[in-house]
Amino acid sequence: MFVIDCTQKHFGGDECELLHSVDIDDVKGFPCAVSKDSVLYGVKVIPLQTEYPLDDKHPALMEARVLKELTQSKCTPHITRYISDHVVKNSSKALTCFPLKFLKNVIYHKCQVLQSEFIENGSLEDNHHEIGEAEWRYIIFAVVWSLYVLQEKYKFIHYDLHYGNILLDTTDSKGITYTHGDFRFFCDPPGGLMPKLWDFEFTELHSLGWKNPFNQRLDGVAPVGQFDPRLDLHFFINSLGELSDMPQVIQDFVFSLYPSEEADLLDDNDSGDDAFSEVSSCSGSSQCSQCSSCGVTNAYLYHGHIRKEALDLFGDIMWTPEQLLRHSFFDIYRLP
Structure with a gap:
């Protein structure tokens, strides 16, 4: 199983594609598809907003905690599968292509990066x-x-x-x-x-x-x-x-x-x-x-x-x- 590497370009994959345009006035995250050896993985870069304390209850961190718990519990097969999550500095090599500098007044110097399976058929x-x-x-x-x-x-x-x-x-x-x-x-x-x-x-x-x-x-x-x-x-x-x-x-x-x-x-x-x-x-x-x-x-x-x-x-x-x-x-x- 490929696990992303935030110290590398394209998260260590072959390519990284932003799935749709993002309104930088609304700090919700950047959904991407990362390819590695012809396999696609979902990656969501989530800036950590300063309006919340920087602890494990921060909303941006809660999403990964919840997805990991639901994946591991196997209560239902109808959950998008968690693979990994990482809290990394905004200056990390994998994040340099994201417009984080425009959000610097409202976010911390770190982002949450959530990796999941990629559902090619969409929603x-x-x-x-x-x-x-x-x-x-x-x-x-x-x-x-x-x-x-x-x-x-x-x-x-x-x-x-x-x-x-x-x-x-x-x-x-x-x-x-x-x-x-x-x-x-x-x-x-x-x-x-x-x-x-x-x-x-x-x-x-x-x-x-x-x-x-x-x-x-x-x-x-x-x-x-x-x-x-x-x-x-x-x-x-x-x-x-x-x-x-x-x-x-x-x-x-x-x-x-x-x-x-x-x-x-x-x-x-x-x-x-x-x-x-x-x-x-x-x-x-x-x-x-x-x-x-x-x-x-x-x-x-x-x-x-x-x-x-x-x-x-x-x-x-x-x-x-x-x-x-x-x-x-x-x-x-x-x-x-």
Whole structure:
């Protein structure tokens, strides 16, 4: 297994490619693909922001800790595999090609470098228009199952689980058995599809006492410091409502999970208004209650977190992963 070397150009690989442009005004990290002997590896360079203490609870360091723990636990096959992580000086040879000098007033002199497997097929966001009913059903099952077992072991909260953070890998497996508690399922991954969760920069593992300092900034806006099994699933299911080209069976399932009055809010109607944003994502806003990208005031989500008023309005009808696994939608996988 190739492990990156931050003292070398291209992290010791043959080439290093930045996967997409990065807004240097938003210190989130630089996602790259590093090739070594024709094999690609994912590398994420994450500057350490000075607004947080430089300790092992720094949000940039938490992501690697979480991914390593989830990979080693093997609770679910639907986790992007951790390989290595490194805290290195910004002057390291591998980092000289990144525009870190423009961030010098807001970052420490070190970066976190996280290495993982590279998923060449990209995300659900990239591929949703090409996915059929069988694949969709399995993707949703994989996410719900993973949330269930991770919540059972860790009281896990991802805090940013939407279709863009579901990567679509492949597998040669002809069948996977899923067992936990009184659940028993068997799935033959359609077309060799293997969905995997990714992007754990906001994640908390409450059973281990791992709480992310980033989330503490949202106290008063979203539930902070407490575990709620409904949050991630609600955020994920609602994000799917933005994808208008889902097969009808899948779309019907997604909208059946909510009473008609809330489904009206979720429906992406022909009026051109982004009504769905009111219960889905508010990606344009990280500072106030009005989303600069969609214009929705008092959006129910704030930087991937469900607002407290959403729990008051819809809490009684939000599903937990355990409840949803009992839904007839997944009977096709259920073992007697």
